[in-house]
Amino acid sequence: DVVMTQSPLSLTVALGQPASISCRSSQSLVYSDGNTYLSWFQQRPGQSPRRLIYQVSNRNSGVPDRFSGSGSGTDFTLKISRVEADDVGVYYCMQNTHWYTFGQGTKLEIK
Amino acid sequence: EVQLVESGGDLVQPGGSLRLSCVVSGFTFGNHWMYWFRQPPGKGLVWVSRLNGDGSAIYADSVKGRFTISRDDAKNTLYLQMNSLRGEDTAVYYCARDFSDWGQGTMVTVSS
Numbered sequence: 504d505v506v507m508t509q510s511p512l513s514l515t516v517a518l519g520q521p522a523s524i525s526c527r528s529s530q531s532l533v534y535s536d537g538n539t540y541l542s543w544f545q546q547r548p549g550q551s552p553r554r555l556i557y558q559v560s561n562r563n564s565g566v567p568d569r570f571s572g573s574g575s576g577t578d579f580t581l582k583i584s585r586v587e588a589d590d591v592g593v594y595y596c597m598q599n600t601h602w603y604t605f606g607q608g609t610k611l612e613i614k
Numbered sequence: 615e616v617q618l619v620e621s622g623g624d625l626v627q628p629g630g631s632l633r634l635s636c637v638v639s640g641f642t643f644g645n646h647w648m649y650w651f652r653q654p655p656g657k658g659l660v661w662v663s664r665l666n667g668d669g670s671a672i673y674a675d676s677v678k679g680r681f682t683i684s685r686d687d688a689k690n691t692l693y694l695q696m697n698s699l700r701g702e703d704t705a706v707y708y709c710a711r712d713f714s715d716w717g718q719g720t721m722v723t724v725s726s
Contacts, residue, residue: 551719605661
């Protein structure tokens with residue numbers, strides 16, 4: 504099974520400051536079709552998950568451009584350029600190259 | 615507008631059965647992969663099962679042989695039949711379309 508490891512597991516950021524979350528996979532996420540199936544999800548308190556990013560760096564419709572994804576192979580990053588109060592929640596990376604596996608989640612709080 | 619509404623969650627004894635439903639609107643079933651995920655209390659997200667557009671399905675090892683995913687196109691409803699339930703199946707269960715659209719979740723508690 505592919506193991507997804509996120510860091511940090513907890514993040515406290517001041518409003519307007521940047522935030523970065525790392526996600527590493529135990530094996531390459533490049534699929535046989537050449538695509539890399541790595542997504543990022545946001546789960547606000549008491550809400551369902553919401554996909555922010557798919558295939559490493561593509562934003563879902565309606566996602567602010569403050570959110571960006573990058574990386575390749577086994578190392579991936581979600582960046583928030585300027586944290587807003589609305590960004591509080593838990594962020595998960597998920598791979599669907601080799602079935603489906605989520606990271607443990609990173610809890611984002613405001614300082 | 616795409617909507618997914620789960621129901622059927624309940625308190626059930628170990629070894630019991632439960633069927634979850636997910637009523638969808640705003641899209642055609644057969645054109646999409648449909649999923650069930652779960653989230654144990656205070657923990658992270660876990661994939662449970664996938665139903666392909668052609669009706670074929672795959673399952674996580676932890677539920678294989680006990681859970682069955684299916685759909686009724688006439689009722690626009692996705693199902694998850696859960697048998698031989700265990701304490702570790704306790705979770706909020708979410709249905710989702712292509713990862714972009716999720717329901718609000720339904721709570722399943724397995725306990726005596």
